[in-house]
Amino acid sequence: MTLRHVKIFLAVCENDCNITHAAKALYMAQPAVSQAIAELERYYGVRLFDRLSRRLCITQAGQRLRAYAVHIRDLFDQMETAMHNWDEQGVLRVGASITIGSHFLPGYARAFRAVYPAVQLQAEVAQSRHLEELLLDNRLDVALLEGSIHSPLLVGKPYLEDELVGVCAVQGPFAQGAQVEPAVFAAQRFLVREPGSGTREVLDAAMEAAGYHFQPAWQSISTGALVNAVVSGEGIAVLPRRLLARALRAGRLHAFTVKGMPFRRRYHIVYHRDKYLTPAMEAFIRLCETYELDYPQPEL
DSSP states (O other), X not given: OOHHHHHHHHHHHHTTTOHHHHHHHHTOOHHHHHHHHHHHHHHHTSOSEXXXXXXXXXXXXXXXXXXXXXXXHHHHHHHHHHHHTTTSOOEEEEEEOHHHHHHTHHHHHHHHHHHOTTSEEEEEEOOHHHHHHHHHTTSOSXXXXXXXXXXXXXXXXXXXXXXXXXXXXXXXXXXXXXXXXXXXXHTSOEEEEOTTSHHHHHHHHHHHHHTOOOOEEEEESOHHHHHHHHHTTSOBEEEEGGGSHHHHHTTSEEEEEETXXXXXXXXXXXXXXXXXXXXXXXXXXXXXXXXXXHSOOOOO
16 A cells, blocks of 8 residues: 555545546546555455445445545645745644634734744634544644544643633523522523534533433524623523623623532643644644733633
8 A cells, every 4th residue: 555545545535436536636547546446445455435326435444544544645745845845934723612712812823923923823713523523634733622522533632621600681580699400590591602612512411411401592603692692681691701701790790500510611722643743733732731821811
């Protein structure tokens, strides 16, 4: 098995499992592409594609090989780029989940740029699950995520503890600092983050562990939108305390806790377990780990 086989296999995958389209993309003859795939299947002794009604469909073994092949190809391309452009500016591709990206990443980026001005930091802010997919496909170098890591191929280093707190309108159902019974809490109108967000996962897990289910009245990707809706009396929300500090100090909200139902999580610095940590990646990770020692916490 050679790098040529890897690139041909990935070309077939990336062209809808179509040998003809892959051959055109590679400027190769179609039989040569078919032969390379057959050689791979003989070499590993597994079917990489099922032949169904004159169409190829990738198998589970093919999916596993594709995950490895993406990293082999991209690692080779990184080596080629690094060695041919040794003196050029580097690029660091950073992802952040929506809460971190909205309120923490700008500060991280500013501090990183002040120390490493030659490194171009490219950022993507999205749901945690989507960022995990980008890390697995090597389209991100490192990501800052809320909550749990779902793939065993990813390394997650906890770097910041976060507490979520229940909030309601000042004229709402609970007084400031109230301890609420779980059954009373579960009966409220819930204003929540979208499925797939770290904040939503914490709430869902706590409710499931306590044996309750809720139907969201509102869903939003914006913490700010949820805060405004809570202030207006549309319902209650469970959101990061550090992002509510300004609204709580201004007396716009009442914060409460739920008996026996803690809402805590850790932020994680995440990268692929096979990823080579460049000096820029290591520097960015160190900055995130020590950032709050040197800079004030952001507020909503």
